[in-house]
Amino acid sequence: MDKFDIKKIKEDFPILSQKVNGKRLAYLDSGATTHRPNQVLDAMVEYNKVSNGNPHRGAHQLSIRATQEYDAAKVKVKEFINAKEIEEIIFTRNTTESLNLIARSYGELINKGDEILIAITEHHSNILPWQRVAREKDAVLKYMYLDDNGRINKKEIEEKISSKTKIVSIAHMSNVLGTIHPLEEIIEYSHKMGAIVVVDGAQSIPHMKVDVQKLDADFYVFSAHKMLGPMGIGVLYGKRELLEEMPPYLLGGDMIEYVTEQDATYAPIPFKFEAGTQNVEAAVGLRAAIEYLENLGMDKIKAHEMHLMEYALDKILSIPYVNIQGPKDLESKGGIISFTIDDVHPHDTATILDSYGVAIRSGHHCAQPLMKYLGLPATSRASFYLYNTEEDVDQFIDGIKNVREWLGYGP
Ligand SMILES: Cc1ncc(COP(=O)(O)O)c(C=O)c1O
Structure with missing residues (x-):
């Protein structure tokens, strides 16, 4: 059959x-949100009936099971997008939070006069965080525009990306027009010019095979709810060397190494970026969603x-x-x-x-x-x-x- x-x-x-x-x-x-198959719903119910606990915190069996479920979801995501290491996968709430994390954190490394380049087709989630970085750092936010066929062409890429460009942030696929942008060309040229590339994969990853290593994307982000998974969990993939040099985004429990009265040191990646109790139930659902997609x-x-x-x-x-x-x-x-x-x-x-x-x-x-x-x-x-x-x-x-x-x- x-x-x-x-x-x-x-x-x-x-x-x-x-x-x-x-x-x-x-x-x-x-494009707004997808539905969940029985396999995803059942996995989340089963988790709640059998394994619910606070991950990474307890010595008891339920906490250990919750940690195992959470880690298994990370392994699944890593394999699905072919990341090199599990430490390069960070769970967030959604694409929007992933983009805000990158802009807030990597944005700290931006200097006056640097250029940030996005496309005119971007979702507000990939515009507003960069507007704020540009304002606060006195950097310049620039746009790539479309040709008569509704596409970003080579001329536009080579005209807009220069040695001043530090970050290019672009959707793999436009949520309005459905256009799949020429990522390979954009990433290759950006790297040649010394810029890093953030890819908003919210609309692409549910529909096509993505290999972040082959693509050589520096960051790739997406939401579970657009790929048969639950709301409330998103993914941030980032290359280890970039994540390691970035300051944390949220501060609090589970992201520390040592805390004194006046200071703190931070846990290594990915925990540095995962403050507070994580949404394990949603991670279980995301894993089941990926399994469903892979099975088809x-x-x-x-x-x-x-x-x-x-x-x-x-x-x-x-x-x-x-x-x-x-x-x-x-x-x-x-x-x-x-x-x-x-x-x-x-x-x-x-x-x-x-x-x-x-x-x-x-x-x-x-x-x-x-x-x-x-x-x-x-x-x-x-x-x-x-x-x-x-x-x-x-x-x-x-x-x-x-x-x-x-x-x-x-x-
Ligand atoms: C291209 C793109 N980026 C970002 C988002 C924001 O996703 P979320 O609301 O899950 O954070 C969407 C949602 O429609 C989108 O289509």
């Missing part, structure tokens, strides 16, 4: 079998999503009043379609589609500078994942075809 049996996969996700507004649910908002195979997941994208793009591009933002073909594009409908506000589109049981996102997608650059107040966004089907796409397209009529425009 083919391992990628979509009918069987859907059975693993109880939430998807419900009706919404009397219609079957077509969930096309996995990242290549098969990607192939399934690309098939759905081809199917959806073919249909949507033939509707004359729908405008796709960003690349309109599948070259360097993931499973996201951002669009507007002539004369219709994206919020109205999302509300009308909801009445057809279709869940999409509308708004500025936490990317207001990109919206301004595109000259749009907002877009609607459909995002696909491994549990979506052609039936979901058909329901989405049928809904779109009704939007203008609902609002009193001609078809």
Whole structure:
């Protein structure tokens, strides 16, 4: 039997079998958050029933079991992204916290006049932390912009990255346009110029195989809840030599070596960056989520999503009043379609589609500078994942075809 049996996969996700507004649910908002299969839910329940304790703190059996579960999750993440060492994996709350940690901590090493480079497509989580570093350090925040095909080209890379650039921070895949940025080129050129590269992998890691060593990324960050895992846990991968020179972000329990009345020394990595009680239950869920993805195979997941994208793009591009933002073909594009409908506000589109049981996102997608650059107040966004089907796409397209009529425009 083919391992990628979509009918069987859907059975693993109880939430998807419900009706919404009397219609079957077509969930096309996995870019915002994904659902959890039974395997992830069960692993977290089992942990709570059998092994819950405060990790790294106790001599008793439950604390030891919690520590083992936490460490096993780290090993799983390390293998999944092919990090060199387990010490290079730090658990945070989410992508946003990982990016803030890097900006706050590595940002301490930035000097007056240094340049920090990001892309115009970034999520606010990869903009605001760098704005603050630039303000506080008197550094310069610069942007890479898109060419006519909606992509960052070689010319832009070589024009914007210079010997003044100290940090390049960029999403692997845009949460608004679905564009997959040319990371290999950006990383190679940044290193040549002496800059380090932070990769926001929130939208990429759920959908493709990522090898941080092959990529030679200096930092790579992501959230569990966008890859079938629970909310409340994120990952920060960083190269050992960089993490070691960075000051801690949060101070408190579990990140110290010795504390005196007036001073403290810090624990080695990764503990230096993991102050306070960690979310072991979520780590267990993240491990189960990765196992689920690995069992299906990242290549098969990607192939399934690309098939759905081809199917959806073919249909949507033939509707004359729908405008796709960003690349309109599948070259360097993931499973996201951002669009507007002539004369219709994206919020109205999302509300009308909801009445057809279709869940999409509308708004500025936490990317207001990109919206301004595109000259749009907002877009609607459909995002696909491994549990979506052609039936979901058909329901989405049928809904779109009704939007203008609902609002009193001609078809
Ligand atoms: C590209 C990108 N970066 C960062 C984030 C923030 O993720 P989180 O809210 O899990 O911190 C998102 C969330 O949508 C995203 O799409």
